[in-house]
Amino acid sequence: MKPLYLFSSGRLERKNNTISFVSENEERKYIPVENLTEIYIFGEVDLNKRVLEFLTEKEITLHFFNYYGYYVGSYYPREHYNSSYVLTKQVEKYLNPTERLKIAKKFLIGATKNMLRNIKEYSEKIQQLSDFELSIESLFRKILDAEDIEQLMGIEANIRQTYYETFDLIVDTSNLSFEKRTKRPPENELNALISFGNSLLYTAVLSQIYQTHLDPRIGYLHTNNHRRFTLNLDIAEVFKPVLVDRTIFTLLNRKQITKKDFVKGMNGVFLAESGKKTFVQEFHNRLETSIYSEKLKRNVSYRSLIRIEVYKLERHIIDDQEYQPFVRK
Amino acid sequence: MYIIMAYDVNEKRVAKVLKIARKYLTWIQNSLLEGEITESKFERLKAELSKIIDESEDSVVFYKFGSEKLFQKEFMGEKLGPKLFM
Numbered sequence: 001m002k003p004l005y006l007f008s009s010g011r012l013e014r015k016n017n018t019i020s021f022v023s024e025n026e027e028r029k030y031i032p033v034e035n036l037t038e039i040y041i042f043g044e045v046d047l048n049k050r051v052l053e054f055l056t057e058k059e060i061t062l063h064f065f066n067y068y069g070y071y072v073g074s075y076y077p078r079e080h081y082n083s084s085y086v087l088t089k090q091v092e093k094y095l096n097p098t099e100r101l102k103i104a105k106k107f108l109i110g111a112t113k114n115m116l117r118n119i120k121e122y123s124e125k126i127q128q129l130s131d132f133e134l135s136i137e138s139l140f141r142k143i144l145d146a147e148d149i150e151q152l153m154g155i156e157a158n159i160r161q162t163y164y165e166t167f168d169l170i171v172d173t174s175n176l177s178f179e180k181r182t183k184r185p186p187e188n189e190l191n192a193l194i195s196f197g198n199s200l201l202y203t204a205v206l207s208q209i210y211q212t213h214l215d216p217r218i219g220y221l222h223t224n225n226h227r228r229f230t231l232n233l234d235i236a237e238v239f240k241p242v243l244v245d246r247t248i249f250t251l252l253n254r255k256q257i258t259k260k261d262f263v264k265g266m267n268g269v270f271l272a273e274s275g276k277k278t279f280v281q282e283f284h285n286r287l288e289t290s291i292y293s294e295k296l297k298r299n300v301s302y303r304s305l306i307r308i309e310v311y312k313l314e315r316h317i318i319d320d321q322e323y324q325p326f327v328r329k
Numbered sequence: 330m331y332i333i334m335a336y337d338v339n340e341k342r343v344a345k346v347l348k349i350a351r352k353y354l355t356w357i358q359n360s361l362l363e364g365e366i367t368e369s370k371f372e373r374l375k376a377e378l379s380k381i382i383d384e385s386e387d388s389v390v391f392y393k394f395g396s397e398k399l400f401q402k403e404f405m406g407e408k409l410g411p412k413l414f415m
Contacts, residue, residue, distance in 0.1 A: 003413075
């Protein structure tokens with residue numbers, strides 16, 4: 001089961017009971033629909049309702065990105081695993097402040113442990129990292145004492161800030177700079193990579209949630225604000241250090257992405273098409289990498305591991321088994 | 330599982346076979362397709378094909394591999410195969 005990344009411009013059509021892409025020079029390519037889970041659209045693509053109907057039938061999600069690599073939105077076909085039972089349970093847990101906080105803390109615990117795991121990997125070589133490690137560890141202890149979501153979000157912000165400061169030490173930033181985390185728009189190259197990587201992860205998680213009973217609109221750590229998917233943001237927190245940050249370290253330390261892969265525009269710095277493609281390829285490889293799952297007692301890809309994480313949360317929500325976030329060994 | 334599919338069927342059924350196969354695999358050359366597929370999807374592909382082909386005169390061959398890494402591809406001319414980017 002594979003995603004498709006559309007960088008070219010053209011038209012997406014339903015043809016002969018499968019999906020086909022007609023590029024600007026009228027060249028037609030067929031995409032095996034039975035093997036497709038999601039489509040990421042970066043180019044200027046036309047599509048019609050017939051395609052959307054077909055994609056709904058085949059349970060395929062579409063994710064749109066604009067010219068700058070910003071996430072625009074998703075086509076999330078109608079729910080096919082409807083379960084009013086799970087939905088009411090999910091809402092019940094959200095409305096109960098104690099239960100909500102409990103789940104939110106779990107996401108943050110997983111995220112922080114995975115961040116620490118990343119730092120530890122480099123701390124033998126880079127001495128200065130041990131100070132950061134200690135300060136994150138002390139912030140980590142505060143998570144358990146947090147009394148409400150606002151406090152928790154505050155701690156999260158502090159942890160992230162400290163964590164992102166280590167990036168300048170971990171990656172070879174000789175020709176890139178990274179002073180502080182900036183968003184909307186990212187002000188330098190490293191921030192552009194983090195923003196792009198995070199949005200890829202958010203959509204990858206969203207596509208996995210689609211395969212379960214959970215409703216992506218109801219998140220626990222991130223506040224629901226009437227229009228946005230938030231559960232995928234929550235689950236993505238756990239995987240950001242494992243999938244996005246490690247992709248960035250690899251790409252920069254191998255010099256696969258350099259200054260020439262970025263463009264300036266809209267008062268910020270963004271990935272150029274070459275950079276986006278390199279990033280997507282490496283990110284995809286990482287999602288396909290398999291690791292041993294304690295839960296299933298066999299090797300699974302990171303992509304499946306995200307799905308397992310959603311199932312674990314579902315179990316927690318229906319009071320079957322307490323959720324324990326994924327922590328990389 | 331990764332499969333390579335080759336078929337030799339009566340002219341009348343070539344288009345029909347191709348149409349079915351394209352839903353599951355990537356077209357490489359005339360009568361040749363390949364791609365990653367799950368066991369269950371493979372069974373469905375075979376079931377769909379068996380409704381079309383005439384077993385007395387047509388033949389379809391599948392080469393099965395555990396993964397794409399287990400064989401080598403060598404090209405002369407254009408490099409073809411399933412694509413992640415388009």
